Amino acid sequence: MENKQKKRRLAIVTGGGSGIGFCLARQLAKRGFCVVLVGRDEHHLRQAAKAIDSYGERAETVGGRGKKAEAIGGHSGNAEIFPCDLSKQNECRRLYEAYRRRPVSVLINSAGLGVYGEFGDTDLAEETEMLAVNCRAVHMLMKLFLSDMERRGGGWILNVASSAGLMPGGPYMAAYYAAKAYVVSLTRGVAKELRARCSPVYAGALCPGPVDTPFFERAGIRAAVKGADPETVARAALEGMRRRQTLIVPGASNRLACAAAKLLPSGSVLAVNRRIQAKKRKTE
Template identity: 35%
Template sequence: MNPTKNIQQTVLVTGAASGIGYELAYFFAHDGYNLILVDKNGAELPRIADDFQLKFGIKVKTIVKDLSISTSPTEIFTELQQESIRVDILVNNAGFGNHGLFANTDLTTELKMLQVNIVAITHLTKLFVREMVKNGYGKILNVASTAAFQPGPLMAVYFASKAYILSFSEAIANELEGTGVSVTVLCPGPTESPFHQTTGMADTSLVKGKKMMTAKTVAEAGYHSLMRNKTVIVPGLKNKILAEFARVAPRKLVAKIVRSMQEVR
């Protein structure tokens, strides 16, 4: 049995059925937190919930919601309020991207991406942070990317959405100082996950043949940084160096370098 000091605290994780979201949920479960797992993949959530409950003796609630639908955040919040479930830690992990020239990519897909990557994160944070401030305690972990530090030709909307998450998180972290609520933004580089296949990135110079961090390693860095109330975490020395380079180098040069990395070999 895991430590019981956290057993009354509850963590909500979006995009919890796979990748970084699943691994983050695992770390919380291991340390005795109750979980609310949110994902549009309803097939996987019950299996994960059963596994966590059996292994760690925690409570796990699953909610199947597609965050590209604008009403989903309110529906999640309302359901939890009706069941008197207090969320102590919010993990905004759900997100997706697409690859290609902006003039050619699908508008409907990109509008859904903005809804998930920007609007849903903002909406969920707004709903839950007010309760956290009122209670004098809470933690928020937003998952961005090293993409947040530079423009991203061939993934223009995705990179821009991650820049929003970084800026938003840093700003509200400052606003919430002294309230008992902390905000952490996790900015991983390329990570082993289905993301690269689904976005068409698998054959780009950035990904093909490259050794990437595992989702577990990224999640572990995010988890421990959240617990230490760090604001921005970029896992991996190489990723830190590239993020700093993007901050100081001429923007036009950075865009050209990113373009070359994003092109299919």
């Protein structure tokens, strides 16, 4: 049994403990993957893994922070947890080292956070942490797992960017928008290289508009518009991956906004974005 479990296709999902990452992980588990949920909050990851576990099939759990393998709640499941702080380079490496010899066929980089405020006022430490998670961790994990996937003859990498990454900029969330533009640009460039050499590995970027997740609460802001259902976004993401789309832009209104941002003068788009972002400020 242990060997059989070791051979099961693995999907690593950073940020798999909540929001879009959790929905993606749950849908991958439904499709027969053993999912590895990565995040900092071990308790949260356990709860998420238990929820995925309710889908039935058996899998083992690898403990994080250097611990030995540990079963979630002591019973079978489709999920493993790997507590890990992706803002730290050595933690990104630790994640890779823990899984490099296992059949990782899907990597989803969903972990991310937002920082809100005028650029001159936001906290530098918070912003550099955001850049480390939203950009460096995505960069490192994609680079590290990509070559192993190519050697094994296939794999799927999805980087959760944002429609923010397709905009000319986002006043009051300027660093977040810039970080997501980095993810979009990196993914597009890598995807083109992969296609040019007929690589069996897929790389794509998911660019949702606002989604109803804890993201806003964590960033200390309120949603300016009603967010999309994360389950629907996850389903669209997997469908986009199946079609090997490099840019997956879920939702009709989101697609329209992104298309308009391409066509309109960037000054006008920035002005609209400024108005939208200003509405996110909490006014208690």
